[in-house]
Amino acid sequence: MISESLLPWYDKHARDLPWRLSPRQRCANPERQFTDPYHVWLSEIMLQQTTVVTVKSYYLKFLDLWPTVHELAAEELDKVLSAWAGLGYYARARNLHRCAKMISEDFGGVFPNNEEDLLVLPGVGPYTAAAISAIAFDEPSTVVDGNVERVIARFYALKDPLPGVKGQMKACAAKQTPAQRSGDYAQAMMDLGATICTPRSPACVICPIQENCKGRKGGIAADLPKKAPKKIKPTRRTYAYVFKDNKGRVLLRRRPDKGLLGGMTEVPTSGWLEGQDPLLDPTLEVLAEWDSFQGIVKHTFTHFHFEIVVRSAEFSQDVSRLAKELGASWHSEDDFGALALPTVMKKILRHAKLST
Ligand code: SF4
Structure with a gap:
């Protein structure tokens, strides 16, 4: 034995x-x-x-x-x-x-x-x-x-x-x-x-x-142990939208309870598309003049790789209405530590020059 x-x-x-x-x-x-x-x-x-x-x-x-x-x-x-x-x-x-x-x-x-x-x-x-x-x-x-x-x-x-x-x-x-x-x-x-x-x-x-x-x-x-060959992970791509107000706060929202990152805090994104280039979100795009940050954020989940282009825009008016429309709320960088921000969302915020 x-x-x-x-x-x-x-x-x-x-x-x-x-x-x-x-x-x-x-x-x-x-x-x-x-x-x-x-x-x-x-x-x-x-x-x-x-x-x-x-x-x-x-x-x-x-x-x-x-x-x-x-x-x-x-x-x-x-x-x-x-x-x-x-x-x-x-x-x-x-x-x-x-x-x-x-x-x-x-x-x-x-x-x-x-x-x-x-x-x-x-x-x-x-x-x-x-x-x-x-x-x-x-x-x-x-x-x-x-x-x-x-x-x-x-x-x-x-x-x-x-x-x-x-x-x-x-x-x-x-x-x-x-x-x-x-x-x-x-x-x-x-x-x-x-x-x-x-x-x-x-x-x-x-x-x-x-x-x-x-x-x-x-x-x-x-x-040993021998392993069956691994399946190749697909890649999904999206745009992330970092909305800022004139106080430097960022718009974040809670993901649905069910599914990947359920209940966690997120930066709004367009659809997560597999095997193709990301598509801009038409609803979010019309809200402001957006600029994309250079480079992409990369993250890997269990079943797929994830690539994100980060866009950012600043708002000076109607910020409370915007938050309501997106089901989101405004947060200063000082709040980030108390939020349920998953690693991928921290990477996005850091790419947008915010500290998490
Ligand atoms: S293979 Fe592992 S269990 Fe066997 S002798 Fe070596 S270290 Fe020990």
């Missing part, structure tokens, strides 16, 4: 992470044996699609603002979205808030301890449910993230490509999940993948499970 050599290694080498109660910390404080489920849930939602380095400061900021799930649940969604701005994948923040409300109002603030019940929570998929139940409750759940997939593919020398091989990986990972210290085992596998069994150059000579690793023995570890 992997756990026999991995857990002693983890006891010595576990990464210090702000959401983690490491074996060393538990030895120092025997009263605290498991991590608070709120902390595990919060960190795991943030870590979906985002690196540990980026998540650390956001996690600490959220705990500072909302130390308990009840406080997060009682907060306005816009404040949560604003604190989330920059982490990306904003549906996660909306689901985070919905989930906090459900835990606070329907579950009395207590997270369920098993995968089945955790899966009914908004934003909690199979991976997150397994991680919470293992790490916070020490249930023998099989936790398989990208790091664990890599370790398992190499340990068993699984040569079929992802994503087709995922089922086989999960079955192999389940066979290895120990009945005791399941939470530590899950975190140890993640740490092994992040620090030793790394994507490009696995450090097999210092690996605690090298003895039984088939990928190492076959000399193919660095080539």
